Amino acid sequence: MITALWFVLRLAIFTAAVIWFLQDPGALTILWRGYQIETSVAFFVLAFAVFLLLWTWMHRFFLAVVRFPQTMRRLRAQRALERGYKSLTSGFVAIAAGDGPAARKASATTQKLIPDVPLTLLLSAQSAHLDGDAPRARRLFTDLLDHEEASFLGLRGLLAEKLKDGDTAGALVLMRQAEEKQPKRRWVLRNLMDLELRQKNWERALLLVPRLKKAGLLQAEKAASYKTALYLVQGQEAARAKDIPAANRAIYKAYRLLPDFVPAAVAWARALLAAGNRNNAEKTIMQAYVAQPHPQIISVWMDLYRDAKGVNAYDRPAAQKKWAEKLARLRPDHQESRKILQGVPAQSQFWVCQNCHDAQHDWTPVCARCQEFNTSVWQAPFATASSLAALPLVDAEWIGPPV
Numbered sequence: 001m002i003t004a005l006w007f008v009l010r011l012a013i014f015t016a017a018v019i020w021f022l023q024d025p026g027a028l029t030i031l032w033r034g035y036q037i038e039t040s041v042a043f044f045v046l047a048f049a050v051f052l053l054l055w056t057w058m059h060r061f062f063l064a065v066v067r068f069p070q071t072m073r074r075l076r077a078q079r080a081l082e083r084g085y086k087s088l089t090s091g092f093v094a095i096a097a098g099d100g101p102a103a104r105k106a107s108a109t110t111q112k113l114i115p116d117v118p119l120t121l122l123l124s125a126q127s128a129h130l131d132g133d134a135p136r137a138r139r140l141f142t143d144l145l146d147h148e149e150a151s152f153l154g155l156r157g158l159l160a161e162k163l164k165d166g167d168t169a170g171a172l173v174l175m176r177q178a179e180e181k182q183p184k185r186r187w188v189l190r191n192l193m194d195l196e197l198r199q200k201n202w203e204r205a206l207l208l209v210p211r212l213k214k215a216g217l218l219q220a221e222k223a224a225s226y227k228t229a230l231y232l233v234q235g236q237e238a239a240r241a242k243d244i245p246a247a248n249r250a251i252y253k254a255y256r257l258l259p260d261f262v263p264a265a266v267a268w269a270r271a272l273l274a275a276g277n278r279n280n281a282e283k284t285i286m287q288a289y290v291a292q293p294h295p296q297i298i299s300v301w302m303d304l305y306r307d308a309k310g311v312n313a314y315d316r317p318a319a320q321k322k323w324a325e326k327l328a329r330l331r332p333d334h335q336e337s338r339k340i341l342q343g344v345p346a347q348s349q350f351w352v353c354q355n356c357h358d359a360q361h362d363w364t365p366v367c368a369r370c371q372e373f374n375t376s377v378w379q380a381p382f383a384t385a386s387s388l389a390a391l392p393l394v395d396a397e398w399i400g401p402p403v
């Protein structure tokens with residue numbers, strides 16, 4: 001609209017000027033070196049305008065000729081850029097498809113076309129990683145660290161290499177660097193937690209729990225379960241190191257956090273018993289049984305009896321039964337209680353790892369077989385495959401190929 005108005009305005013001015021000159025052509029005399037040129041002002045203005053127009057065209061033509069090589073270079077660079085990005089894309093597609101030779105070819109082409117782009121470096125590194133050329137991949141990923149915006153990708157690639165080599169300690173060092181760069185990334189938090197657990201850095205893992213919770217990676221219930229398991233493993237380690245006060249402190253923290261969690265209640269009752277605090281041990285067991293009638297709670301209860309009388313309760317069946325019934329009456333309707341009251345032997349259940357299905361009599365924070373953390377669940381070990389599949393695996397998700 002504005003352009004059209006402007007055109008109309010210009011046309012009006014031009015027309016007005018032409019009319020004005022036609023009405024009053026005037027006369028112009030030029031004297032130069034003995035020549036005399038007589039003409040009208042209108043003609044002179046017209047001739048001058050034509051001259052200006054010609055001059056502009058010639059100037060443009062001259063510039064185009066002078067800048068021709070430069071223009072060609074720019075066009076070539078533009079085409080190289082377009083082809084480079086196309087080959088970069090096909091390279092990453094080949095990586096995702098696991099097609100090594102295609103990735104290698106695309107990587108070489110991209111390297112020629114757009115060598116200074118960090119993504120080109122990433123493609124080459126990924127291609128080397130796919131080919132199993134670890135030293136080259138490592139070198140290229142390390143080069144990526146120099147690029148401010150792509151250094152995170154470099155770290156991620158180096159991490160994948162370390163994990164492939166089974167170097168957990170080295171991977172943890174890199175993961176902590178990644179954490180400094182991107183402390184809120186879910187990928188960083190999840191893998192950092194996994195590595196800290198693998199390296200048995202319980203204190204650091206404890207500090208990570210609230211951060212994972214905040215990032216939505218652990219629900220409140222799961223976060224409490226993780227913390228309890230971490231306190232319990234600290235308690236176990238302190239006990240092994242004969243540091244009983246530290247062990248008791250850690251176990252108490254676990255018990256206070258989840259008093260109904262059977263392993264926490266069992267550990268706290270046993271700690272009280274070891275400290276000679278029989279009354280509180282008894283009270284702890286009774287409370288735990290009310291909340292969760294569990295065979296292992298009953299087992300600690302029977303140990304209490306043995307300690308009280310200084311003899312093994314199992315030596316005197318009648319006395320043993322009476323002592324067991326005292327506990328059973330707290331939850332008379334529960335199936336475990338009914339078994340005690342009716343003298344039915346308890347069905348054998350175990351703590352079964354939800355990752356590798358290893359069965360253990362006692363709850364352990366770290367699976368003895370697969371080393372996974374906090375995966376034990378109380379169940380019959382010969383559960384059918386389908387019922388096992390229905391159980392949620394604990395954070396089985398692990399670092400995939402970095403993209």
Ligand SMILES: [Zn+2]
Nearest residue numbers: 353356367370
């Ligand atoms: Zn396991």
